[in-house]
Amino acid sequence: MSETKVISPTSRQEGHAELVMEVDDEGIVTKGRYLSITPVRGLEKIVTGKAPETAPVICQRICGVCPIPHTLASVEAMDDSLGIEPPKAGKQLRELTLMAHHVNSHAIHHFLVAPDIVPEDLMVTAINSVSEIRKNAQYVVDMVAGEGIHPSDVRIGGMASNISELARKRLYTRLRALQPKVDEHVELIAGLVLDADFPEGLGSHDQPTVASDGLYGNREFFDLDRFTEVMPESWYKDPEIGKKACSTIPLYDGVSVEVGPRARAVEYRGFKEKGVVAQHIARALEMKSALSRAIAILDDLNTSAPANVGNFDVRGTGKLGKGVIEGPRGMDVHMAQVGENGKTEFYSALVPTTWNIPTMGPATEGFHHEYGPHVIRAYDPCLSCATHVIVIDDDDRSILKEDMVRL
């Protein structure tokens, strides 16, 4: 006899989602479905018809947890559509911003999963460690990008301005001093994850991993021809769930994929493990890689070089620009097209967790349903995603039109 377990909303994550699991007599999940129930906000629609500079400002507000990848993906998409190549210093500052954000965002996730893995006597230590790291990482974003949350200085064509030499030295010293702290933190978290008694193989699946770059992102990687998007109704094969789900299902090469720290580690750093534990370890290790990269950039940065291209022509060529950024939670793709009148004609965002949604549900299968939330949290889901709505008749609640309304 099968039973359905529903967790709604799933907790300790950004946004609202539901986990629906069919379980057998022993409580083992036979069918897992994970769906976004975050309401539509229409951000992609808001930026359409407006000046290209509007898009990064609006789109970074997709989310307050990872605004930096959205800003970067948005400006990169605009750069691409307008045919702009930012100067070296501008690119370095963008990358530095993202590296600091990786460290910050992964630390937040450790706070979110702390109740699952940290024993009571170490809780204060772990949380203090998270706070200390976040404080330093956000300091970098504050200074380089103008604002820790919703950065104001990431602009089309580069960055608003370069940082001063004093700021560069200060950041360098501060990040060097942070290194032993991060090493210690990673060791602590990795140790706790291994001690947490997750069953062998929990959360492992056979779906492919997709990542555009080891840390930053690469627009050349993302091939539109390999990408398809299906409506939730046809994916979930359950009309009730399909109706309720708010996100479309993106597929790469026709299958659902995993993106995020483990995907990047597998694709670029020779990482082989699968499942919940592997995801936590890959995420923790990535903090070290990102921090080292940030320090290397600060070492190399020429603070007297221009950080942007100056004035640019907003009259687009109609080219569909792509901005592909590796956010902490995975590949974030923004696509933008600027018309000859200098207005955004088309805008679309394929955000990290959207890629993971169809993979996460089935990843819960084969284990007791009590482990379901652990599997979900290992992806660090952030559900402010591309959203789909249906038009319902107000009187009889029947579906009038199945349509996509973007993000």
Place this chain on the structure above:
Amino acid sequence: MVLGTYKEALSARSTDKQIQKISQDGGIVTALLSFALDEKIIDGAVVAGPGEDMWKPVPKVAMTSDEILAAAGTKYTLSPNVWTLKEAVRQYGLEKVGTVAIPCQTMGIRKMQSYPFGVRFVADKIALIVGIYCMENFPFESLRTFISEKMGVSPELVEKMDIGKGKFWVHTADETLSIPLKETHGYEQNGCNVCLDYVAELADLSTGSVGSPDGWSTVLTRTDAGDSIFKQAVEAGLIETKPMADVKPGLGLLEKLAKEKKEKNQKTIDDRIAIGLPVPYKASTEKEDPLANY
């Protein structure tokens, strides 16, 4: 109290000959900011630096005493220094910022410190505000217009501007010209007519020429930070002082002008409130002290 809260009033000037030569009056702002920078009390200052147009200042983040010296002298048009405070903390990476501000800017900075919206981690890094006395301020176009049209001299030729003895003065290489201050009325910024603060009441310390003889400034030390920096600069021999009682025209003139500004502008506020205009100040009938700055 028309001069706001203050600890001590003194007549003072910088002892540095170079500062004396290029500064407006006693060179207090330049001397204090340079001293604070050299002593690492601040690690940089936002000052009204020279811009592309003569007499149109541009806020600059000064990180050496030379850069502070380059910004010496009063400009009679606004330098939006508050706007650059955030940049000083963010892109320049300063952790203790000093600045020079006229009364309205001082109020803005204090409000920013009380309600730090959009200035996360900026407001708490402002270590020193040197306030300057201000009766009114002219938009750059106003200033240019009355100098070139009323005084008949091109602003590019002007070497120094000054207000004193009821007149607006300009000094060129060959001549000194003046017009009565009332000729400049109507050219000031609209907001200046409802401002109740003449002596930067919320600054760490305030300074300006009024009350002291030529070449000297009247200093009001207000906060512990302002008082301590001023005393240290005096002890270091960078600033010399005289008691206010020993100088002409003395503190009475400063009080008189502050009171006049408050009375005149409180009346404008009352008039505006009476016809239903929004004014960010209270009517005199709503205040215990009609001359208080709120």
